[in-house]
Amino acid sequence: MGYIDELGIAARKAEAAMTEIGTTQKNDALRAIADSLLKNKDTITKENKRDLENAKANGMTEAFIDRLTLTEARIEGMSTGVLQVMELKDPINEIIGGETLPNGLIVKKVRVPLGVIGIIFESRPNVTVDAAALCLKSGNICILRGGSDAIYSNKCLTSIMREALKGAGLPEDAVQLVADTSRAVAGDMMKADNYIDVLIPRGGGGLIRSVKQNSTIPVIQTGEGNCHVYVDRFADIEKALNITDNAKTQRPSVCNAIETILVHKDVAEQFYTALNKKWNGKVKIYGDEICAKYMNIDRPATDEDYATEFNDYVIAAKTVSSLDEAIEHINKYGTKHSECIVTINLDNAMKFQRCVDAAAVYVNASTRFTDGFEFGLGAEIGISTQKLHARGPMGLRELTTYKYLITGCGQIR
Amino acid sequence: MGYIDELGIAARKAEAAMTEIGTTQKNDALRAIADSLLKNKDTITKENKRDLENAKANGMTEAFIDRLTLTEARIEGMSTGVLQVMELKDPINEIIGGETLPNGLIVKKVRVPLGVIGIIFESRPNVTVDAAALCLKSGNICILRGGSDAIYSNKCLTSIMREALKGAGLPEDAVQLVADTSRAVAGDMMKADNYIDVLIPRGGGGLIRSVKQNSTIPVIQTGEGNCHVYVDRFADIEKALNITDNAKTQRPSVCNAIETILVHKDVAEQFYTALNKKWNGKVKIYGDEICAKYMNIDRPATDEDYATEFNDYVIAAKTVSSLDEAIEHINKYGTKHSECIVTINLDNAMKFQRCVDAAAVYVNASTRFTDGFEFGLGAEIGISTQKLHARGPMGLRELTTYKYLITGCGQIR
Numbered sequence: 001m002g003y004i005d006e007l008g009i010a011a012r013k014a015e016a017a018m019t020e021i022g023t024t025q026k027n028d029a030l031r032a033i034a035d036s037l038l039k040n041k042d043t044i045t046k047e048n049k050r051d052l053e054n055a056k057a058n059g060m061t062e063a064f065i066d067r068l069t070l071t072e073a074r075i076e077g078m079s080t081g082v083l084q085v086m087e088l089k090d091p092i093n094e095i096i097g098g099e100t101l102p103n104g105l106i107v108k109k110v111r112v113p114l115g116v117i118g119i120i121f122e123s124r125p126n127v128t129v130d131a132a133a134l135c136l137k138s139g140n141i142c143i144l145r146g147g148s149d150a151i152y153s154n155k156c157l158t159s160i161m162r163e164a165l166k167g168a169g170l171p172e173d174a175v176q177l178v179a180d181t182s183r184a185v186a187g188d189m190m191k192a193d194n195y196i197d198v199l200i201p202r203g204g205g206g207l208i209r210s211v212k213q214n215s216t217i218p219v220i221q222t223g224e225g226n227c228h229v230y231v232d233r234f235a236d237i238e239k240a241l242n243i244t245d246n247a248k249t250q251r252p253s254v255c256n257a258i259e260t261i262l263v264h265k266d267v268a269e270q271f272y273t274a275l276n277k278k279w280n281g282k283v284k285i286y287g288d289e290i291c292a293k294y295m296n297i298d299r300p301a302t303d304e305d306y307a308t309e310f311n312d313y314v315i316a317a318k319t320v321s322s323l324d325e326a327i328e329h330i331n332k333y334g335t336k337h338s339e340c341i342v343t344i345n346l347d348n349a350m351k352f353q354r355c356v357d358a359a360a361v362y363v364n365a366s367t368r369f370t371d372g373f374e375f376g377l378g379a380e381i382g383i384s385t386q387k388l389h390a391r392g393p394m395g396l397r398e399l400t401t402y403k404y405l406i407t408g409c410g411q412i413r
Numbered sequence: 414m415g416y417i418d419e420l421g422i423a424a425r426k427a428e429a430a431m432t433e434i435g436t437t438q439k440n441d442a443l444r445a446i447a448d449s450l451l452k453n454k455d456t457i458t459k460e461n462k463r464d465l466e467n468a469k470a471n472g473m474t475e476a477f478i479d480r481l482t483l484t485e486a487r488i489e490g491m492s493t494g495v496l497q498v499m500e501l502k503d504p505i506n507e508i509i510g511g512e513t514l515p516n517g518l519i520v521k522k523v524r525v526p527l528g529v530i531g532i533i534f535e536s537r538p539n540v541t542v543d544a545a546a547l548c549l550k551s552g553n554i555c556i557l558r559g560g561s562d563a564i565y566s567n568k569c570l571t572s573i574m575r576e577a578l579k580g581a582g583l584p585e586d587a588v589q590l591v592a593d594t595s596r597a598v599a600g601d602m603m604k605a606d607n608y609i610d611v612l613i614p615r616g617g618g619g620l621i622r623s624v625k626q627n628s629t630i631p632v633i634q635t636g637e638g639n640c641h642v643y644v645d646r647f648a649d650i651e652k653a654l655n656i657t658d659n660a661k662t663q664r665p666s667v668c669n670a671i672e673t674i675l676v677h678k679d680v681a682e683q684f685y686t687a688l689n690k691k692w693n694g695k696v697k698i699y700g701d702e703i704c705a706k707y708m709n710i711d712r713p714a715t716d717e718d719y720a721t722e723f724n725d726y727v728i729a730a731k732t733v734s735s736l737d738e739a740i741e742h743i744n745k746y747g748t749k750h751s752e753c754i755v756t757i758n759l760d761n762a763m764k765f766q767r768c769v770d771a772a773a774v775y776v777n778a779s780t781r782f783t784d785g786f787e788f789g790l791g792a793e794i795g796i797s798t799q800k801l802h803a804r805g806p807m808g809l810r811e812l813t814t815y816k817y818l819i820t821g822c823g824q825i826r
Contacts, residue, residue, distance in 0.1 A: 016744065019768045114800050114801070115800060216626055218801040239822075243823065245825075331429065353820075354432055354433075355433075357428075358816065359816060359817060361818055362820075365821030365823070365824040365825070368826040369826060374514070375514075375520065376514070387527050388633075388814070389802040391815055391817075392816075401800040401804050402804055403805075404772060404774070405776075406776070406782065407762070407766075407775075407776045407778070409652075409777055410777055410778070411778040412655055412656060412658075412781070413779055413781040
C-alpha cells in the first residue's frame with residue numbers, strides 16, 4: 001500500500017465522520033484554527049525561515065521568495081481570512097429543489113460536500129490555510145500538495161490546523177498534507193480516483209496541463225487568464241483608456257488582468273495615440289503595423305504573443321476590422337476567463353456577450369472584477385476556466401454537489 | 414491533421430454558428446428530424462439489416478442483436494422521442510442569478526450550452542438519435558461515436574438528421590458521427606480537449622473505466638449501478654418484500670435495479686423466509702450463512718459478488734448487525750447510484766439518507782425511480798454517478814453551464 005493510499009483511506013474515514021458534524025462545530029474548529037495561527041506566530045515564522053533559507057540557497061527569484069514569505073502581518077491576514085470563511089453561510093444541507101411526484105414520492109435535492117478534494121499548488125503557504133478553511137466550511141476533506149520549497153511552512157501550518165480540529169471534535173484527517181513532495185507521489189495522487197473526488201490545481205499553465213494530462217480524477221482547471229479588452233468602433237475613448245489601463249496595470253501579475261488589446265480600425269488612431277500618451281513607456285507594447293504608427297512599440301506582435309499570458313507590464317495589440325473579427329480572435333486565443341468590450345452600441349454589446357465564450361464577459365468595465373470577493377461570494381478557491389461543474393469564481397457553493405433524497409411509503413414501479 | 418481534428422474544427426465552427434440560433438429554429442429542426450425519421454423508415458431498416466447480418470455472422474448474443482435492432486415501431490419511438498425533447502422548455506439563456514454590485518455593475522448569471530459534447534456508446538442505434546436531440550435542444554454540438562457493429566445504422570440516422578438540420582437553417586455539423594470506429598480514432602477522440610468540452614461514455618463498466626483512464630477531456634461517468642436495498646430492523650416486512658421484488662425483478666438489466674440486499678439480523682428469519690416463498694427460484698441467490706438458513710441459496714456470497722452488477726435475475730444477500738454496518742457496506746461497494754432503506758424509524762431513515770453517499774437515497778421506495786422521466790426532467794442522457802457537475806438523472810439542464818454577463822458604465826478597480 002502506497003503513501004497516497006494511506007492518506008486516502010484516512011480521508012475517506014474522515015469524510016464519513018464529517019457527515020455527523022454540523023455548522024456550529026465546523027465554525028468552532030475554524031475559530032480554533034484562527035486563534036492557533038496567531039498563538040503560533042513564532043513557530044510559523046521559524047519554520048518559514050527554513051524554507052526561505054533553502055530558497056535563497058537554491059537561487060530562487062525575488063518574486064518567488066516574496067510569495068514564499070510569511071511575515072507576522074501575513075500570518076495575521078491568514079487568521080483573519082479563516083474567520084471570514086467561518087462567517088460565511090454554510091452551504092451544506094441547503095434544499096435547492098424538490099417536488100412531490102404524482103405517485104406521492106417526496107423528492108428533495110439537497111446540497112452536500114463533494115467529498116475529498118485534492119489541491120495541488122505551488123510554493124505559496126497561505127494557500128494551505130485558505131484552501132483548508134474553504135474545504136472545512138463546505139464539509140469537504142482536503143489533501144493538500146504544496147510545492148516542495150514550502151514544505152517546512154506547510155508542515156507547520158497543517159499540524160497547527162490538525163491540532164485545532166482535534167480540539168474542536170472534528171476528525172484531524174479532514175486536513176492532510178502530502179509531506180512527500182516527490183514527483184512519484186504527485187503522480188500517484190493524480191491517479192487516486194478511489195480516494196479523491198476532485199482535483200484542483202492552483203498555479204501556472206504548466207502545472208495545470210500536467211494535472212489535466214495525468215489525472216484520472218475529475219479536474220477543475222483554474223486561473224489561466226489570457227484576457228482581452230476590445231475597443232469597439234462605438235467606444236467612449238476616455239472609458240476605453242481607463243478600462244485598458246486598469247485591466248493591464250492595476251495588478252499585472254493576476255489572472256484577470258488583460259494581455260491583448262483589440263482595437264477597431266475606425267478608432268485606432270485616436271485610441272492608440274491617447275494610450276501612448278497615457279502609458280508613456282510604462283507598458284511594453286507588441287503591436288501590429290497600424291498600432292506601430294501611433295504607439296512606440298517594442299517590436300511587432302506575433303501569433304505567439306497573442307497566445308501568451310505575460311502577467312507583466314507587457315501587452316499585445318491588434319487592430320481589427322469588425323466586431324466579428326474581435327470575437328473570433330478572442331475565442332481562438334482566449335482561455336475562457338474574462339473578456340471585455342468597450343462600446344455604447346447596444347447591439348454590439350449584446351452580440352459580444354452572446355458570442356464570446358468565457359466565464360465572465362464584460363461591457364464597459366474592467367476585467368479585474370472577476371473575483372470571488374468582488375462577486376460577493378465572500379472568498380474563492382480559484383477561478384474556473386472550464387465549463388464542467390463551475391465557471392468563474394469558485395466560492396463555498398462551488399465546492400459542493402447535491403444528492404436526491406426520496407421518501408415514500410412503499411412505492412414501486 | 415487527423416480525422417478527429419477535422420471533426421473538431423467543424424464542431425467549433427458549428428458551435429459559433431449556434432450562438433445565433435434561437436429556440437424556434439431549434440424546434441423546427443427537431444420537428445424536421447422527427448418527420449424525416451418516419452419518412453425514411455425503409456432506408457433505416459435496410460441499413461440496420463446490414464448491421465444485423467454482420468452481427469449474426471459474428472455470432473453476437475441474442476440480447477446484443479435485440480439492442481441493435483431497429484423495427485418499425487422502434488423508429489416510430491425514436492421519432493416520438495425527438496418530438497418530446499422538442500416540447501421541453503429550452504434551458505438556454507435562462508437567467509439563473511444575478512445582482513447589482515455596490516459599484517453599480519450589473520451581474521447576470523446566464524445558462525449557456527456546454528459547447529461540444531463527445532458521446533461514446535455501444536451498439537444501440539437509438540442512442541444516436543436520443544443523444545443528438547438532447548444536445549441540439551440544449552444548444553450543444555455533438556460528436557457521436559457509437560459501436561462499430563451499428564455503423565451502417567448510425568451513418569444512416571446521422572445523415573438523415575444532418576439533412577434535416579440543413580433544411581432548418583442549422584449548421585449540419587451540429588451533429589457529427591465518428592465514422593471511423595477504429596480504436597486509434599477513439600483514442601484520439603479522448604485526447605481532443607481542444608475541440609471537445611465534455612465526454613460522456615454510455616455503456617458498461619469497462620467502457621467507462623477506459624474513457625476515464627485515457628481521456629484528457631472532462632468526463633461525466635454514467636450508468637454504473639451497484640444498488641442496494643437495506644431492510645432495517647424496523648422495516649414493514651410486506652413493504653420490504655414488494656420493494657425488493659420490484660427493485661430486482663421489474664427490469665433486472667437496468668442500472669437502477671438492485672444487486673444486493675442487506676438485512677438486519679433481527680428481521681432476517683422473517684424477511685428471508687417470506688422472500689424465499691415469494692421468489693420461489695425466480696432469482697438466483699448468493700447468500701451468507703444466515704440467509705442460507707432461510708432461503709434456497711445458489712452458493713455462498715463472496716466479496717466479489719458484493720462488488721458485482723449482475724444486471725440479471727441474480728442477487729447477493731448479506732445479514733448485518735446494525736444500520737452502521739449497512740451504511741458502511743453500501744459506501745464501500747456501491748457505485749453512488751441509488752440506495753434504499755426500508756424502515757418506519759425516522760431516526761434511521763434520516764441517518765441513512767445523510768450518511769449514504771449516492772445520487773439518490775430512498776426511504777421506503779423502489780430504486781427503480783431514479784430516472785429522468787420519473788423525476789420529471791422529461792428525458793435523460795444518462796444517470797451520473799460522479800459528483801462533479803451533475804449527479805443522478807441528467808436532463809437538458811445538466812447539459813448546460815453558465816456564464817457571467819457583467820454590464821457597467823466604465824467601472825474600474
